[in-house]
Amino acid sequence: FKDCNNGCLEECMGEAGSKPVMGTLKAKDLIITPATILKEKPDPNTVVFGTVFTDHMLTIEWSSEFGWEKPHIKPFQNLSLHPASSALHYAVELFEGMKAFRDVDNKIRLFRPNLNMDRMHRSALRATLPGFDKEELMECILQLVKLDQEWVPYSTSASLYIRPTLIGTEPSLGVKKPTKAMIFVILSPVGSYFSKETLNPVSLWANPKFVRAWKGGTGDCKMGGNYGSSLFAQCEAVENGCQQVLWLHGEDNQITEVGTMNLFLYWINEDGEEELATPPLDGIILPGVTRQSILDLARKWGEFKVSERYLTMGDLTTALEQNRVKEMFGSGTACIVCPVSDILFKGETLHIPSVENGTKLATRILDKLTDIQYGREESDWTIILS
Known part of the structure; x- marks a missing residue:
């Protein structure tokens, strides 16, 4: 059986x-x-x-x-x-x-x-x-x-x-x-998703009073209840002049997801290493297919450190003050990658220099994945309809 x-x-x-x-x-x-x-x-x-x-x-x-x-x-x-x-x-x-x-x-x-x-x-x-x-x-x-x-x-x-x-x-x-x-x-x-094939950055509203998921819950499953309960926070984000919600978790304000997307931070980390980081699959993060594909690609390239690790708003704020942030972007089926430009947190707007840095990594990922999806590059990641 x-x-x-x-x-x-x-x-x-x-x-x-x-x-x-x-x-x-x-x-x-x-x-x-x-x-x-x-x-x-x-x-x-x-x-x-x-x-x-x-x-x-x-x-x-x-x-x-x-x-x-x-x-x-x-x-x-x-x-x-x-x-x-x-x-x-x-x-x-x-x-x-x-x-x-x-x-x-x-x-x-x-x-x-x-x-x-x-x-x-x-x-x-x-x-x-x-x-x-x-x-x-x-x-x-x-x-x-x-x-x-x-x-x-x-x-x-x-x-x-x-x-x-x-x-x-x-x-x-x-x-x-x-x-x-x-x-x-x-x-x-x-x-x-993008007009004229440009990566249009989004602004985020980060407020810890709303939580997308919690340990022991269903945040790692693609259930409708996860999305319906997010609408009120999304409306409040728009009322505050932002386009999406940056979901935080815990007393240390862990960065988890952005809107309905997984989140990536491309930066120079605390140890001076060039790193692409995304929150780990600890039960509150949805295991996105695009997320996994980005990790697989970046690890194959082997050009910088690739980590699944916890990131907090404190980590991000310090890195911004020290000019260590290169890009931040969301990932998902609809958009593949979506750059982040600003985060409204505790009444202060934190500017993410994704556009100033040319969204180089996000664009590279977008080009690579779309080349595979549309058959410009053969890959065992695609199934061809017979």
Whole structure:
């Protein structure tokens, strides 16, 4: 039973014949119902992120009684949920975000989707939602992208955003592990995060009265509750003239994440070393795919120290006073990298000299990763759609 992926060990261990055979998620069982009416494709240069969706979607139902049902690709449509579904009342849900890119040879590539599947499975277990076969789910997603491949923009700056989601559909108001769940995957064409391919820096609002995550919580999982609870702080950041929140943690004001992104500091550290540093994965940091890719690249380059270490506002303030900060930037699927220009902290604006220093490292990372994503450079980080 050690290879069971359904979170149903008790059912599997019942007496022979006393329980129904549990269904496992298998891509070979995929049912495809093509849409009869196809929508017009939007201009990728003007489409607003997450507002336009493709012709099809993937759904897979699960129950503790029968396991995973057959996956189904169907025309894009609204979901039908019981009003008491646990996702609606107790945020028993999670999601992922990844992209498909059209390369210069008209091939379609996905960037490190195995890391998204790994994180989605970890999040599912933390949320008491059912486990699944990651490779089988990935194959189902590839079939969905293949069916809607004309929605992948014919552009080397736009892409097709892929949103796998897993929700609890337990039809009761009890706070408990759900006996019903559903995976669904929707696709949305998105344009370039940056206009005219420039890295536009953002200003941050740092106030320790709001906390994004805490030890023992779910900050390292991609759950909707982490994002919904951040909106109030984001609104306050805007009211204070800033674009994003710099999330702090603990009495020493540890720097954790920026908005919905991981954070990197490129500086001369306390020991006089050139260093690229990012907070460690200690349970409150989301293990971002772009974060991991930046660390992998920088370590491969071997040109400066690369660290996963704690950073505090005190460390940053001292480094700024001593002119040791080169760049600070966020990283994520949407933007890849996003430079930081200013931080409002305790009524004082701290200026980060990212732009003055040419955003050289951020630009180098952006160029390298987009070269891989759009096939200008071959890499085992991409999966080509067959």
